Amino acid sequence: MSISKLRLSICVMALGVLLAGPSLAQSTSNVPRVFSVDPATLVSARQRIAAGDPSLKPAYEALIRDAEKAFKAAPASVMEKPKTLPGVDRHDYVSYAPYFWPNPDTKDGLPYVRHDGKRNRDLVNEGDAPRFEKMMGTIATLALAYELSGRDEFADQASTILRVWFVDPATRMNPNFTHAQAIPGTNTGRGTGLIEFASMPHLVDSLGMLEGSKSWTKQDQEAMKSWLSSFADWMATSKEAADERKAANNHGSWFDVEETSLLLYLGRNDEARAICERAKQKRIARQIEPDGSQPLELARADGFGYSVFNLNALFALATLAKRVDVDLWHYQTADGRSLRKALDFLAPYADAEKKWPHNQANALNRGKLSAALQQASGVYGEQSYAAALRHLPAEEVVADRIRLFIGK
Numbered sequence: 001m002s003i004s005k006l007r008l009s010i011c012v013m014a015l016g017v018l019l020a021g022p023s024l025a026q027s028t029s030n031v032p033r034v035f036s037v038d039p040a041t042l043v044s045a046r047q048r049i050a051a052g053d054p055s056l057k058p059a060y061e062a063l064i065r066d067a068e069k070a071f072k073a074a075p076a077s078v079m080e081k082p083k084t085l086p087g088v089d090r091h092d093y094v095s096y097a098p099y100f101w102p103n104p105d106t107k108d109g110l111p112y113v114r115h116d117g118k119r120n121r122d123l124v125n126e127g128d129a130p131r132f133e134k135m136m137g138t139i140a141t142l143a144l145a146y147e148l149s150g151r152d153e154f155a156d157q158a159s160t161i162l163r164v165w166f167v168d169p170a171t172r173m174n175p176n177f178t179h180a181q182a183i184p185g186t187n188t189g190r191g192t193g194l195i196e197f198a199s200m201p202h203l204v205d206s207l208g209m210l211e212g213s214k215s216w217t218k219q220d221q222e223a224m225k226s227w228l229s230s231f232a233d234w235m236a237t238s239k240e241a242a243d244e245r246k247a248a249n250n251h252g253s254w255f256d257v258e259e260t261s262l263l264l265y266l267g268r269n270d271e272a273r274a275i276c277e278r279a280k281q282k283r284i285a286r287q288i289e290p291d292g293s294q295p296l297e298l299a300r301a302d303g304f305g306y307s308v309f310n311l312n313a314l315f316a317l318a319t320l321a322k323r324v325d326v327d328l329w330h331y332q333t334a335d336g337r338s339l340r341k342a343l344d345f346l347a348p349y350a351d352a353e354k355k356w357p358h359n360q361a362n363a364l365n366r367g368k369l370s371a372a373l374q375q376a377s378g379v380y381g382e383q384s385y386a387a388a389l390r391h392l393p394a395e396e397v398v399a400d401r402i403r404l405f406i407g408k
Contacts, residue, residue, distance in 0.1 A: 032147060033208035035264045035323055036201035036316060037405040045404050046148055058395070059403040060148065067145030070138045071157050075164035076131040077171035083126035085179055085188050091172065094179045095127035095193055096120075103185070110185030117301025117361045123184075128173075129196055135165055136199040143206035146213060148404065155213035158206065159220065167223045175230035178240055191243030195251055200258040201316060204228070204265035225266070232262050249296040250306060253283055253313035260320045269324050276321035280331050283314060288337045292345025303359035304349065308368045311342050315375055329379050343376050347384065350391040367392055371402040378406040 031039050049060050084094050098119045102109030112123075124130065142158035145151065164171050180193020207224055210216040235241040235258075244255045256275055263272040287294055287310065297306035318328035318339060332338040348354050350369050370392055377385040389397055 030212050032205075033211060034205040035208075035261055036205050036319055038322075041405060042147065049148055055398075056403060058398040059401055062399040063141065063145055063401060063404065064149065066141045067149075067151075067154050070141045070145075071153060073134075073138050073157075073161070075161045076135050077164050078128050078132075078173045079171050080131060081126070081128050085182060088179055088188065089174060091174045092179050093128050093132065093173055093177055094189075095129040095132075095181055095196060096123045097181045097183045097190075097192075098124050100183050108185075112184045112186065127182075129180075132165075132196065133199075135161060136203060139206050140199065140202040143209040144401075144404070147209040152214060155210055156215040158210060159213070159215040162207075162210075162216075162224065163220065166227050167220065172227075175227050176234045176238070178234075178238065180240070189240060191240040191245075191247070192251055194241065194244045194258065195254055197258055198254045198313070201261035201320065204261050207265070228262060229266060232259075232266060232268075235259055235262070248286060250310035250313055253287070253310050253317065256283065257313050257316045257320065260317060264320060264323060272320070273324035273326060276317065276324060276326040276328065279314075279317055279321070279328060283317070284328065284331060284339065285333045285337055287314075288339075288342045290336045290341070292341035292343070294342060294345075298358045301359060301361040304346075304356050304364050305362075305368060307342075307346055308372065311339070311346065311372055314339055314342070315372055340376070340380060343372055343385070347373060347388045350388040352391065367396055370397055370400050374400065374402050375406055 031043055033039070034042060045056060048056050078093055079090055081090070081094055084090055084092075088094060097112070097114075099114050099116055100112035100123070101115055101118070101120050103111060103113050139158050139161055142154045142161075146154040146158065166172055177189075177194050177197060179189035180196055182189045182193075207216075207221065211221060241255075244251055245259075246252065247255065256279055260272045260275050263269070263275070287296065289295060294307045294310055297303060297310050300306040314328070321328045329339060332341075346369060349356055349364070350366050350373065352366065356364050370389065373385045373389050374397070376382065377389070
């Protein structure tokens with residue numbers, strides 16, 4: 001799950017930008033309670049947008065375009081799923097394993113069998129996952145657009161969508177993922193389904209951005225905090241969460257991101273810090289080889305895509321860890337395993353002339369490296385990452401939303 005899927009008073013002013021930002025007075029106040037991005041960097045982005053900083057103009061204008069589309073989105077709910085499971089409350093989140101297909105050797109097609117890399121879209125569309133993913137991306141886009149522009153209509157729409165999915169009794173989702181990524185004929189849910197909540201950091205950040213708006217009330221905030229507290233309890237006690245916590249690949253990494261961001265939002269910093277400390281050995285030392293390769297991701301049908309996907313999870317965790325004074329960015333094992341080494345392994349493949357020598361069932365999407373390279377350029381100050389970015393389409397790089405989070 002990636003930040004690219006997530007997405008002013010109208011006036012033409014400073015430097016002739018098409019969509020002006022908030023006033024300078026507004027941009028220097030209202031520090032948001034966010035965790036997956038440095039709050040000071042977000043305030044700085046507001047200031048720079050208001051001043052007409054041309055380096056942020058493409059990303060900001062792309063965000064506003066996305067927000068204006070998101071503004072038209074109808075609120076969704078778990079009650080709309082086309083298909084649920086026998087005996088399962090319709091308020092429960094239900095989704096289906098994406099890489100499973102009818103068994104050709106049985107009359108009824110059960111149990112479904114796995115084909116890695118071949119997504120069964122018809123099956124996935126029977127559950128809540130498509131609406132949940134779209135809803136979470138819409139919330140993230142609207143909240144960020146409100147934060148950077150001050151346009152109340154974005155906060156109004158985000159608040160409405162949040163209430164329908166999480167708060168209103170008639171439509172709210174029960175706070176669990178017990179029935180995520182069910183496999184027909186095998187089970188009614190499994191721990192791997194938690195990967196579908198990889199957007200947890202953006203949800204809690206969005207709540208922080210909306211706190212100061214007129215439309216997101218204290219009552220709304222308390223209702224969401226209660227929902228998230230219940231979900232945290234479910235993560236602490238359920239078999240599904242326990243299974244995902246133990247996962248050695250990207251599933252385990254994203255679980256740490258979800259749980260850490262949730263605990264930070266709830267003020268349970270000591271627990272969050274413990275997860276981040278354990279990640280040094282549990283994630284970095286075990287997932288990354290001394291040469292920077294990630295064997296469990298390389299083994300997948302889309303070896304490149306999954307390697308970047310897991311690296312994005314570890315980068316997200318490193319950003320969260322900084323909030324509790326744990327440095328994952330610069331952690332390195334005695335034999336050289338580190339986040340930076342993992343990126344160095346992948347960075348050369350931003351160049352279309354460089355052939356990927358590992359598993360790759362589909363076309364290589366080199367653009368997936370954009371966010372990690374831009375983030376690493378800011379963290380490490382390494383010119384080689386900027387050089388690698390020059391191999392990617394410039395118009396896509398400058399419009400990448402990550403530019404709004406990484407500072408100058």
